[in-house]
Amino acid sequence: MKPLLEALKERILIADGAIGTLLYSYGVDRCFEELNLSHPNEVLKVHKEYIDAGADIIQTNTYGANYQKLSRYGLEDSVKEINTAAVRLARKAAAKNTYILGTIGGIRGIRQNVSVEEIKRSFREQLYCLLLEGVDGILLETYYDFEELTTVLNIAKREADIPVIAQVSLHETGVLQNGMEIKDALQQLELLGADVVGINCRMGPFHMVNSLEEVPLPKRAFLSVYPNASLPNYEEGRFYYSAEPDYFGDISNELRLQGARIIGGCCGTTPDHIRSVASRLKSREPVKEKKVKKKKVVQLSSPSISGSLLHEQVREKKTVIVELDPPKHLDTKLFFQGASALKEAGIDALTLADNPLASPRISNDAIGSLVKSKYDLTPLVHITCRDRNLIGLQSHLMGLHTLGIHNLLAITGDPAKIGDFPGAASVYDLSSLELIELIKQNNEGISFSGKSLRERTQFSVGAAFNPNFRHLDASVKRLEKKKKAGADYFISQPIFGKEQLIQVYEATKHLDVPIFIGIMPLISSRNAEFLHHEVPGINVPEETRQRMKEAGNDPVKARAVGMEIAKDLLDTAIQLFNGIYLITPFVRYDMSVELIHHIQEKTNTEREVPYGHHIV
Template sequence: MSALHLESSSIRDWTVAGALVCDGSMALELAKRGFTERPCDRYNLTSGVIVERIHVDFIDAGARLLQTNTQSANRFALESSMLSARVHEINRKGAWLARSAAGSRAVVAGVVGPCGRLMRPLGPVEPEDLRSSFHEQVSALLASSVDAIMLKSFIDLDELEIAIDVVRSQSLHIPLIALKSFPEDGSVLAGSFPSDVAHRLRGHGVQAIGSNGTVGPQRMIGIIESLRVSDLPLVAIPDIGIPTIIDGQPMYNAEPAYVAAAARRLVEHGAAIIGADGGADVAQVRAIAEAVAGAEIGSSPVVTKRSAVHHEDEQAEAMPTSFMQSITQRRVVTVELDVPRGLDMSSVVEGARYLRDHGIDAVNISDGARARLRMSPIAISKLVTEQTGMECISHLACRDRNMVALQSELIGAHEMGIRNILAVTGDPTHIGDFPSATSVYDVDSIGLVRAMGHMNHGKDLMGNPLGSRTGFCISCAVNPAADDLGREIDRLAMKAEQGAHVAFSQPIFDVELLDRFLDRIKDIDIRFMLGIIPLRTIRHAEFLHYEVPGMTIPSWVRERMRAATSTEEATDIGIEIAVSFLDAVLDRVSGIYLMPPFKKYDIAVRILSNINLQR
């Protein structure tokens, strides 16, 4: 074993005699023995003898780098199994089991994985909480005298960089391996993205970079080729293939001979540390170790590929939408259309045509407001645009779609010409037509705004290239009458920071309230569309005030509506209140967002005929 220089603390020394083979999937080997609970890190505490035996089996098969069974041993990932209070114990025990098995036959890498949750603004995890979680785990591994730290399975580069910083804040000398997981997408991998990642990681004080998981051996060869722009040792730990899910369990078909041959090619293409991840049992590792014996690291010439995907700074900026151009030049008006249940959208189309003929700039199409079953707002917007020429502001809710579906919807909308999107979190399903349906909320409206902001720079949410920039006019919602106004303003600032151009407000009736709100947001770079809802009856006013989330109808407004003796008189009062309010505040807003009730679009036209827009 001395030929492998395992007594050294240098990754380059570990690989001087050839590629270093790492072990395979602890989760798979545990599952083969009947230990199937997740995360498998829990078995460090309850079944240490089995975990150690698996480590020994991998060493006997030829592995010379053991990974501690700690990839998910952070407070966030352990929360669901109520083990968050035992982070230190699980990591110390995991390191001790690997060290006991390794002896002088292998080096031990303390493995740290992502937290398993999204960071703000996409998700609930604050960056400082993430740092604290990594610090807790890394300190336990370092205290156990691991030979290296391996940051593994990171998709989000920002999260990976935080983890690197945490490790380096605790030790400047521990060998540090940083692995980025790439999407199984040939168009992404064929571009410059992996090389860009290598350049970005090289400046962070790591000793080796590479990739693990999500892709099979063939795709991994292309990734390693791209990572060769760095002079750091490279690490390749692919899955053995793409699994089929049967009864919730991944099933892999790749045979050891196939994986072993691919592993040898990976070494020849530059991988100094080689292994396999998903689907890799002891037999796969044995085949890999035999195949790479004697292989020269990097013996294959570097292939320079011409990227078909342009860098962000080479991508043409998309043309702004007509609505975006208009709101930067003058005061605009939009009107929300009432979307009916079912298939017949003729009332929506006719409403849009009527409003277009009366000079309205755009119409708003809601997305299943109050969790009711309605046609897709993207589809309705396409119908309206094609049949009337009216520009649409299409609302998009986070409630019904995960982050993959939201981005797919956005790409599809953009290519259909629907490029004015208003991001909303969405009302929960339990108040709607299907109370038992799942509310997804992978991301909230801030995360959706971020997705569009990234797309406008040619990237998806995880920073993977799209190939070209989108041209979304990004809108969001804001409630100037929110109970917790500080939080509402903080969220608006975050939306603007992530790329929002326009904020559409909930209906307001109080001039002083609006003035205070506008004063507090004056330093936020966003255009403000004032929400106006013309009240029709006292019942309408009370329904909005008491039963619709986020709506506040002042008592003086309700009293005026209550004094009306007929629906016609009440409607006139509602219009009068709206006109009077607009006359007092119009010079402070970028536009008006009218929400006439019950398809009474003529009310919107009557209001506009009584004010001076100065357009």
């Protein structure tokens, strides 16, 4: 049998189809790769069925057989055992002229929070297991994240002396999720040493044909394509694919005409699909020249915005933002009275929480739009990862841009179980870090899928800062990660002690990112105790709680003490930070108005000091 690359010079090779699709009957939630150990005869049967259907190439049942994915099932210590068994089963099934590819799937998908170092460690472990057992090539498949694919490709080319196939996966025709055109991605993979470059998963053959129309034939490498059977259907809790094998076989010739030398199948494909492809392509010659379709260039516009972006404004002057939570009911009279009073007091933005403590309120995008249009007040809209899946988040961002709302705060959000709808589910498709990255990608005119938005959003994105953790250094490291993800500014949880304000300043002064420091007036001793003991992320010092306790049960006296504490804190805060974040308690906007006037008096009568990094 000729080596794999020698064979590809002469003819088209037919690859196998999905393995997981045929093993699906053993349960949706189980680990398919573990079946190499518990049901080896079933895995062997799948391989043989594909070979009998005409496959020249089969892949090992190791797509997710890495430390990261196996750990979901408590199998992280079985990486070697599972991969070893997989290669031996493929070798046992193979005919004399069958090529065996050791498959390694991508780790990053929607969630991007697996570090490059973790990916490297996991990849090397799996790669060495496959190489030790002797495979004819390495198949890198289903990589949505281009950084991950280039990282592991470099390792594979350095460590292996066998062919490496590198395949990306697309959400949209012709583009990766980072907006890179498929032709540019495949060219880069070829330059990095990939012997075969291609596409697999997510799309059916029709959209893969459309994607390859814009791809020239590689100069040195070969093209591969593994389409899904079709788009999946969902019925009675199960996904299934309805594409007919004959259709799949017919359109495989169009893949050949686009230059594909390896044609197989991904999700939903079966031996019948591969048999249909083999019957049509076994005697066909590979294409050695093709006419490349030119991609239509989409011009991105950058519309002007009304109002200012907070991270720019706070670098220039003392900036005060005030939180006024949207109502939990439909009576909005008091809320808009407060918004009007705060506007008259001269605030720079009104921050609108997104269902804080997992309790539903009037949507802050609706309230924000009204605040902007009726009161000419800049809304700062919070966005949690808790309530919307990735589709909803992308749609929400597009809607906010269309409404002219450009100042955002990206936060994870309190878990649903702590709210007053305890049966609700927390979504968390993204973390706050990944939401920041998505917002920044939208600012480049690219959606999560990589598709052009045809217009650049112009979001100023803030991130939450909790200085109340026991170890402040850990909170600051989190800030550094958020800054790296693209955060333009930070908004802190409320601080109730002067010493803590100074500690926070010293711990964050190396960051060239503005910080809005949180100040919240207390209204009673009971309020102080509740915040300290029951609200996550808030710490009220014992001295402050004692002062509130000494005020007794007189609400007027308690308010006065609470305001005195807040003003003392503000006197320190305005010397250290250019951004002040006032948190209005229980829609008592008169308290925030009074604190705004105090800030204005202090900044107008006292000599300005060099505020350091926070206003650079």
